[in-house]
Amino acid sequence: MKTMTRSHSAELLRDGKSLEQIGLDFTLESTETTTPDSIRILVQTVLSDKKPEEIPSVVESLLTKVINDFEHRLASQNELVKDTTETNESKSLLITDSPFDTDRSKSLSRTDYLQKESTSTSDLEKATDNTKTDEDDGDSLSAKEDVNTVVPPPSLSDDNVGKCMPKPVRNFDQEQKQIQDLKSNISTIKSGIEQFKLLYSEDLTKLGNHLRIVSHAASGYHKVVEENRKLYNQIQDLRGNIRVYCRVRPFHPGKVSSSSSVAGLEDRTITVMVPSKYGKDSRKSFTFNRVFGPLATQEEVFTDMQPLVRSVLDGFNVCIFAYGQTGSGKTFTMSGPKVLTEEGLGVNYRALNDLFSIQEQRKDTICYDIAVQMIEIYNEQVRDLLQNGGNKKLEIRNSSQKGLAVPDANVVPVTSTADVIDLMNLGQKNRAVCSTAMNDRSSRSHSCLTVHVQGRDLTSGTVLRGCMHLVDLAGSERVDKSEVVGDRLKEAQHINKSLAALGDVIASLAQKNTHVPYRNSKLTQLLQDSLGGQAKTLMFVHIAPEPDAVGESISTLKFAERVATVELGAAKSNKEGGEVRELKEQIACLKAALARKDGDQESIRSTQSSPDIYRMRTGNASSASGHPTEDGNVEKESALGDWADHSQFGSSNSLPELGADGSQDLSFYQRSSPEQQQLSWSGSVATEDSDDFEVATTCSSEQDCMRPSSAPKAPSLASGGGSAARKAQPKGAKSSDVRGVNPAKRATPLQKKSNGASPTLIKKSGVEVRRTPNGKVSAKK
Numbered sequence: 001m002k003t004m005t006r007s008h009s010a011e012l013l014r015d016g017k018s019l020e021q022i023g024l025d026f027t028l029e030s031t032e033t034t035t036p037d038s039i040r041i042l043v044q045t046v047l048s049d050k051k052p053e054e055i056p057s058v059v060e061s062l063l064t065k066v067i068n069d070f071e072h073r074l075a076s077q078n079e080l081v082k083d084t085t086e087t088n089e090s091k092s093l094l095i096t097d098s099p100f101d102t103d104r105s106k107s108l109s110r111t112d113y114l115q116k117e118s119t120s121t122s123d124l125e126k127a128t129d130n131t132k133t134d135e136d137d138g139d140s141l142s143a144k145e146d147v148n149t150v151v152p153p154p155s156l157s158d159d160n161v162g163k164c165m166p167k168p169v170r171n172f173d174q175e176q177k178q179i180q181d182l183k184s185n186i187s188t189i190k191s192g193i194e195q196f197k198l199l200y201s202e203d204l205t206k207l208g209n210h211l212r213i214v215s216h217a218a219s220g221y222h223k224v225v226e227e228n229r230k231l232y233n234q235i236q237d238l239r240g241n242i243r244v245y246c247r248v249r250p251f252h253p254g255k256v257s258s259s260s261s262v263a264g265l266e267d268r269t270i271t272v273m274v275p276s277k278y279g280k281d282s283r284k285s286f287t288f289n290r291v292f293g294p295l296a297t298q299e300e301v302f303t304d305m306q307p308l309v310r311s312v313l314d315g316f317n318v319c320i321f322a323y324g325q326t327g328s329g330k331t332f333t334m335s336g337p338k339v340l341t342e343e344g345l346g347v348n349y350r351a352l353n354d355l356f357s358i359q360e361q362r363k364d365t366i367c368y369d370i371a372v373q374m375i376e377i378y379n380e381q382v383r384d385l386l387q388n389g390g391n392k393k394l395e396i397r398n399s400s401q402k403g404l405a406v407p408d409a410n411v412v413p414v415t416s417t418a419d420v421i422d423l424m425n426l427g428q429k430n431r432a433v434c435s436t437a438m439n440d441r442s443s444r445s446h447s448c449l450t451v452h453v454q455g456r457d458l459t460s461g462t463v464l465r466g467c468m469h470l471v472d473l474a475g476s477e478r479v480d481k482s483e484v485v486g487d488r489l490k491e492a493q494h495i496n497k498s499l500a501a502l503g504d505v506i507a508s509l510a511q512k513n514t515h516v517p518y519r520n521s522k523l524t525q526l527l528q529d530s531l532g533g534q535a536k537t538l539m540f541v542h543i544a545p546e547p548d549a550v551g552e553s554i555s556t557l558k559f560a561e562r563v564a565t566v567e568l569g570a571a572k573s574n575k576e577g578g579e580v581r582e583l584k585e586q587i588a589c590l591k592a593a594l595a596r597k598d599g600d601q602e603s604i605r606s607t608q609s610s611p612d613i614y615r616m617r618t619g620n621a622s623s624a625s626g627h628p629t630e631d632g633n634v635e636k637e638s639a640l641g642d643w644a645d646h647s648q649f650g651s652s653n654s655l656p657e658l659g660a661d662g663s664q665d666l667s668f669y670q671r672s673s674p675e676q677q678q679l680s681w682s683g684s685v686a687t688e689d690s691d692d693f694e695v696a697t698t699c700s701s702e703q704d705c706m707r708p709s710s711a712p713k714a715p716s717l718a719s720g721g722g723s724a725a726r727k728a729q730p731k732g733a734k735s736s737d738v739r740g741v742n743p744a745k746r747a748t749p750l751q752k753k754s755n756g757a758s759p760t761l762i763k764k765s766g767v768e769v770r771r772t773p774n775g776k777v778s779a780k781k
């Protein structure tokens, strides 16, 4: 019975019964004699499935009940003993019925006992007989008596009373002993609980320490991840890879869709849903240098590219261009939202602000000049966005004398953010923008903000020049999707054609082809220095999350993946020490003097042998106040001052190359001379339809290589008949210019047949070097 009750209470506890039920069961059970062990087992059972934090309260409640119970019993016992003593003393106890009648019950309560006071004499006699029996069984019974049970003296006689007296006393002793045991159990349990509490708090402290260590490790892990990313970017820098960042635009307000084409975003990975006509959609992941989700702020985006932007102040050329379908957020990233707020400022503003603040910080050591140009390519025409009125078409000259890609566009010095905002507003106003079905304010042109920086180290005199193109491309779009006709259709076709040309250039670069078709579009011409040169280039691809944009998104991401594989070679700083510059200038002066000395005789000889030979430019090459242009006019000094005098600007900072015979090409140094730079155009002729020109020139003279097809040709030929002169010159024939520069000592004209099939003839220090369209070189004395 006892076992059953105990196991039942344990079961109740295990079944999650309330504390009251636990107490009740325990109380009921304790009506029987309970050994310390059984109590311990019971307590352990009770506590075994409790949570550590519940244990103190359960034990406390348990103990309170036990103590209350036993105090109550103790009180009853005392009362009983007192009553018994009183009864004995008065000898008035008359018991007619034995409480030890085993047939009826083992015990009688005090109430029962009192009720028996009126029992008849015969009953008392019976009881006296039974007392004997009880005396025999007394020991075995006593241990199991309920503490409330009173065993009254069974006999009427003094003797019987005397015999019966020890019984309650004996029970009382045992019960006292039990109580003592229980008390000691309780104190054991209490101390156990205390110990448990102590251990628990120790564990808690340990756990807290572990948590601290883990969180520290987690933050360390994030730092390591960040560090890894930086190192990865550095490796990419060293290899000269084009960096690719990806940004996902949020849904337009009010058009939030439950499904997005973007299935997952991580630090460097974007996963998109690839719809399948058959069966389940699949997912495709693309990894880039960085991926920004819809919640990324303009500041976050800029912070990541800040080091790249800053490198322009250290003399690097940088190009950041935004690519993506119409309405995917290119203009938002580059300029900001329509209504501009401080948080909304795009990369353009932030980049210039950053340059200004560093300019200020370094003003004691380096003096920087910053100027900007802003152009757009609209329907394959280049327009100046900083021109008030007028619509002059401009030419792209990647290696113009001023080192400007579009030398005829306004170059405006800027010194503050306010200047920049004014200029940008003007530029945005002038930009070709219209509404398409896909974007209510779509940019219909590629726009390019170019920041020119020139710094002079105030102590060493070192000059560094950097240039940064910030390009917001027109949106790639499917013509049918944008529902355009007429002029808009023409615009879209031009946009798509130029983006396709960009794709071709990227593909050629990725495959390391010798022939890169830069000249297939104005856009690729503009970006030639950044894509093929030694610039640091970052492409920002934009993704729209709408499910119906997934097709465009996938092709954009695939294109971006290809771009990421393009290695441009490590970027180089356009830095020139003061001494080096002085030496170069001395060499240039000496060479110029030598050339002038030899020039007259050479010029006479050349004119005699080749009457058709064309003259290049006129004017004083060493003029400090102006630069002669190809057509012989003298340019006014540009806003950029002497920047134009340095061929290291732009892509022309390449190392001197080796001639076909392995000797170093002196023309590199000759190009470094201002005077020679002005002469370097002489005789260079290019044709519109051929990229072989570039193949030849990429390896020889970058200045020549970049000559745009539409650059004046005939006017540069002083003696006319240029086409005849362009045909392969007789071996050893020297071109002449009005200043009679010794052709053997300067960069000789590049010659090229218009059909592109003929080898290119380059003269190097008396050596004729032939380049075939596939770039191979052969030399002849």
Ligand SMILES: Nc1ncnc2c1ncn2[C@@H]1O[C@H](COP(=O)(O)OP(=O)(O)OP(=O)(O)O)[C@@H](O)[C@H]1O
Pocket: 248, 249, 250, 294, 324, 325, 326, 327, 328, 329, 330, 331, 332, 333, 336, 337, 338, 439, 441, 442, 443, 444, 473, 474, 475, 476, 542
């Ligand atoms: N990250 C962004 N957070 C909030 N709004 C954005 C974000 N990117 C773009 N938008 C909003 O989406 C709309 C289209 O963006 P935006 O004009 O920049 O696209 P686009 O790619 O330049 O388009 P297009 O090629 O047609 O010029 C704008 O209203 C812009 O404010």
